[in-house]
Amino acid sequence: MSSTALSRRNALLLLGVVVLAWGFTWVVSKLLLQHMTPIWAVAARSMTGTIALLALGLALRRVAWPVKADIPVILSVGLLHMGAFAALVSLGLQYVPAGRSVVLAYTTPLWVIPAAWLFLGEPIGRGRQWGLALGVAGLAVIFNPLAFDWSHQDALLGNGLILLAALCWAINIVYVRAHRWVTPPFELAFWQALLASIVLSGVAFAAEGKPVFTWSADLVWLLGYGGVFGIAVAYWAAVNVNRSLPAGVTAIGLLGVPVFGLLCSAVILHEPLNGSLLAGMGLIIAGIAAGVVERRA
Template sequence: MRASLLLLAAVVTLWGAHWPIMKVGLAHVGPLWFNALRFLTGGLSLFLVVALLGRLRVPPRRDWPLLLSVGLGQMMLFGVLVMYALRHVPAGRSAVLAYTTTLWVTPLSVLILGETVSRRKVVGTVLGLAGIAVLFNPLTLDWSDRAVVVGNLILLVAALVWALCILHIRAYRGLSSTLELAPWQMLLAAVPVTGAALWIEGPHPGDGTLTFFLVAAYAGPLATGFCFWAVNQLTARLPAATFSNAMLAVPMSGILFSAAALGDLPSGPVLLGMAIILAGMATVVAAERR
């Protein structure tokens, strides 16, 4: 459990910081090339790690469904949807909406996987969703701006895609470990995104500035290579309700990093929502320890 908590803390920190970094990166590179570069560099770093460990092999046929689900769903589709939405939605708000995955994961894990959810976990989940509702605050959304409304809807669709991938990871029993599959999943995501970037955005990724290279270095090996492996590892280890509630810490981290880096200071309702989410997470963790 301690190892899982340390891994979770690393993901929360790295992915929280990634939201304002993505927002900055979009000023230097198109959304398709941003995703293509982070999947290519993240995948190459994982191929190197797996090869050095002597565990590099082509995934057996039994693992192909999981390869396709995570590579094309959780990585490619989720990543592209989020990057397009970020062009019209602030980084902090985007992080909150993308992690409404909890709305789908907990009830679907009960209905589809037959997982049992204790009363404390139900209370914790309700608190977490209440905190998300406070953070989202639809009253502050400019409903007359079509681009903003579509951007928010795209983030909700991205959350549903990720939720379905989480359920697949939990239900499927493959032959390869998450580390052995991760580089191949990223390669699978990188190929179509790179092709689309060449076709739609042209053959020149980025503006060649120092900021562009720093963003690419962070987004690839760390926020993509390491974090996607870590998240899939946690998905397989932790119950769905526990994992989805714990991941609510990422948008809170994203809000704090966005405030520090972009000057997007959290308001009173945002602080209230974060406190409610923390209460929900504490309730779920207490239930898990029991």
């Protein structure tokens, strides 16, 4: 695709592609755990995505050698988002339903607001204050301390891992906001995914030993979808959407990811949709939207 911005209609269509691709990826990630150990699952998906990103970049003639100024953002995205976030989510998915996980992971913008205020000097206006309050209220509804089974160690561990993943993503977002770009983001995606694949493979080998799995049609399509659509296509589409639509429109549109992910989990994985989860998700999404609308204004 050319470097010119897309028409609004095409950009909105691509935003829909991102929402569908990333939303369904949570179901794919949960299903992958039936075939592979958690860290090897994300390492294999990352390797598939790396190959797909290279092929897509070559086809679009958008692969560039990174320069010295690109190294910090390659490290940030590759290690924190594509690496730590993905690994922690996969570990958490062993104990937490996919629908609940996607809602918890998308609390990331709530952690970005105070971090951006602390490290970047971004003001926290009334809209963001309301956003934080609504988001925290949403978490309180989901984790209702009076109803939560605090003796369930696996549940505590799984939810904690997902929230830690959200924190890693938030740290990465704050750094990316402060980064002065030299090479365009998509041109660096291959190198970020390659770094994540190398690190994840090393961690998986150290923590889980040699990969043990049996090739099957299900495993092939899960890895194919997770790598090609969940990483390569979604990343390419997101970069084009970010370039063509206002940041507020993009951020609010991406709130569709946890909604679609939750619905897919209910339909495909038959996960229950209880009232506290739906209410908490509604409060969290409202909180994120409140902060985004103020920033856009």
